[in-house]
Amino acid sequence: MKKRAIAALIPAPNTVLRRQDLTKPDGRKLFLYTFAETKSAPSTPAASPRKS
Amino acid sequence: MSELRWNPLLGEWVVTATHRQDRTFHPPPDYCPLCPTRPGKMETEIPFPDFEIAVFENKFPSFQRHPPRPAVRGTKLTPVRPARGACEVVVYSPRHDTTLAQEPVAKIERLIRVWRDRYQELSRRPEIQYVLIFENKGEVIGVTLSHPHGQIYAFDYIPPIPARELQQMRGHWSSHHACLLCAQLASERRQGRRVVYENAACTAVIPFYARYPYETHLLPRRHLGSLLELTDHEIQLWAQALQRVLTGFDRLFNFSFPYMMLLHQSPCDGRSHPYFHFHIEFLPPYRSATRLKYLAGCESGAGTFINDTLAEEKAAELRQAIGSAGA
Numbered sequence: 001m002k003k004r005a006i007a008a009l010i011p012a013p014n015t016v017l018r019r020q021d022l023t024k025p026d027g028r029k030l031f032l033y034t035f036a037e038t039k040s041a042p043s044t045p046a047a048s049p050r051k052s
Numbered sequence: 053m054s055e056l057r058w059n060p061l062l063g064e065w066v067v068t069a070t071h072r073q074d075r076t077f078h079p080p081p082d083y084c085p086l087c088p089t090r091p092g093k094m095e096t097e098i099p100f101p102d103f104e105i106a107v108f109e110n111k112f113p114s115f116q117r118h119p120p121r122p123a124v125r126g127t128k129l130t131p132v133r134p135a136r137g138a139c140e141v142v143v144y145s146p147r148h149d150t151t152l153a154q155e156p157v158a159k160i161e162r163l164i165r166v167w168r169d170r171y172q173e174l175s176r177r178p179e180i181q182y183v184l185i186f187e188n189k190g191e192v193i194g195v196t197l198s199h200p201h202g203q204i205y206a207f208d209y210i211p212p213i214p215a216r217e218l219q220q221m222r223g224h225w226s227s228h229h230a231c232l233l234c235a236q237l238a239s240e241r242r243q244g245r246r247v248v249y250e251n252a253a254c255t256a257v258i259p260f261y262a263r264y265p266y267e268t269h270l271l272p273r274r275h276l277g278s279l280l281e282l283t284d285h286e287i288q289l290w291a292q293a294l295q296r297v298l299t300g301f302d303r304l305f306n307f308s309f310p311y312m313m314l315l316h317q318s319p320c321d322g323r324s325h326p327y328f329h330f331h332i333e334f335l336p337p338y339r340s341a342t343r344l345k346y347l348a349g350c351e352s353g354a355g356t357f358i359n360d361t362l363a364e365e366k367a368a369e370l371r372q373a374i375g376s377a378g379a
Contacts, residue, residue: 017165028109030097033169035104035162 054114054135055122064212067135069114077196081148085111086199088146098143105166106143107204113139115205117177136179138206140170148199151308152187153298155200161291167315168279174206175320182207182214182319190310192337192344202313210319217316218328225327233329236260237271246367249296249374253282253289256297256374258367263357265339265366266304268297270332277318277328297334300374305341312336 020032054069076085085097098106115137126132144152144163152160167185174183187202188195210218224232240246240257248268249256256270270293276282282290301309312335318328339345339360351357 017162017169019169024097024099024108026111028111030109031107032098032100032103033105033107033162033166035165 053123054116054119055124056133056135057124058126058131060129062212065209067114069112069135071112074112079197084148084197084199086141086143086197086201087148097141098146103143103146105145105163107140107166107170108143110139110141110203115139115207136208138174138177138180138204140174140204140206142166142170142185142202142204144200144202151189151200151298151302153295153302153308155295157288157291157295160294161287164279164282164287164291164294168282170204171278171317171320172280174204177206179208180206181321182210183317184211184214185315185317187311187313189313190308190337192310193312210321214316214319218319218325221327221329222325231275231327231329233271233331234275237273245364248300248367248371249293251289251293253286254293256293258363258370260363262363262366263359264335264337264345265359265361266301266309266334266336266370268334268336268370270294270297270334272330276330277325278330279315279317281330294332296374296378299377300370301334301336303373303377304369305338307341309336309338 016035016038018034018036020034022030022032024030053071054067056065057068058064059066079085081087083094087096087098088101088103089096089099090101097108097111115135117136117138119134119136122132122134124132142163144150145155145159152163155163171183171185174180184205184207185202186205191198221232224230224235228235236259237255237257240259241250241255246257246260247255248258252273254270254272256268258267259269270290272282272286298309301311312333314333314335316331316333318325318330337344345360
């Protein structure tokens with residue numbers, strides 16, 4: 001319930017971004033990002049309000 | 053020690069984070085903690101010989117997922133509470149001697165995708181209400197590590213400046229049934245004098261009300277609340293726009309231009325903010341090739357900025373610099 005507003009805005013999962021989640025010895029998180037080119041069709045934006 | 057102390061005079065929280073006094077301060081390049089770990093050399097924050105873009109939790113955080121208990125007791129007048137949230141470091145490149153402006157558009161596009169992922173992930177945490185993605189660039193801004201990087205602060209409350217923006221946008225939405233920044237963007241585009249760059253997805257302007265001489269705002273052409281709403285094509289266009297603005301900055305005085313880059317995205321407090329309009333603000337401290345704009349008495353004492361320049365004239369300079377950088 002609390003997070004509904006954001007969740008509604010999240011588009012389809014991105015297929016070109018990869019994330020490796022690691023934990024350092026002191027417990028801190030480390031995220032390594034890699035990218036793969038895809039030929040997928042462009043995503044469409046989530047509906048958002050427009051008043052002007 | 054890290055805690056939030058309430059300032060009842062201004063009605064805002066102050067972070068007390070004494071452990072940050074000991075953070076790494078301008079290390080020599082061989083000891084840069086943001087470089088990849090080279091064989092036989094000191095282990096850095098990224099224990100791999102290479103990477104594309106890396107994000108890690110700050111070793112000296114102002115906010116933490118599991119913060120320590122406050123070291124002092126608050127009072128009714130001045131409450132104290134744990135500094136809950138997150139502080140992350142975003143390392144743009146394994147190269148020590150580059151800047152975001154020098155990176156290819158394709159790399160900036162990848163960085164935007166990382167920003168989206170971090171915003172999405174942090175926003176999902178139940179305690180997080182606001183995510184600020186930013187970059188401090190240049191020693192005059194107070195940067196202690198020259199390796200190209202940005203930061204992310206996630207708060208369990210909406211900080212004062214975003215709260216004030218929200219209030220203004222909400223008020224305009226209520227009284228005019230329209231978005232404040234959509235109206236501002238339309239006005240800037242109609243006049244054109246302060247527009248410094250534009251493509252199909254976004255417009256860069258030195259706004260009518262600029263506080264810093266080269267303060268530049270990058271606004272989406274359509275109404276959207278965060279990076280999450282960009283299409284793939286728009287991400288490419290935003291990457292182009294970022295590169296053009298940043299290279300234009302560097303062309304102004306032919307040195308690597310310091311700035312603060314601030315991504316103003318919709319709060320993630322579980323409420324709907326349809327009036328919020330995403331934008332990126334650049335606040336460069338230089339007012340000429342050799343002089344800085346300081347936040348002095350009037351700015352710090354009264355909260356009123358004095359800009360010694362005309363936004364229209366500075367926009368003409370920056371527009372020309374962006375044009376020459378793209379030529």
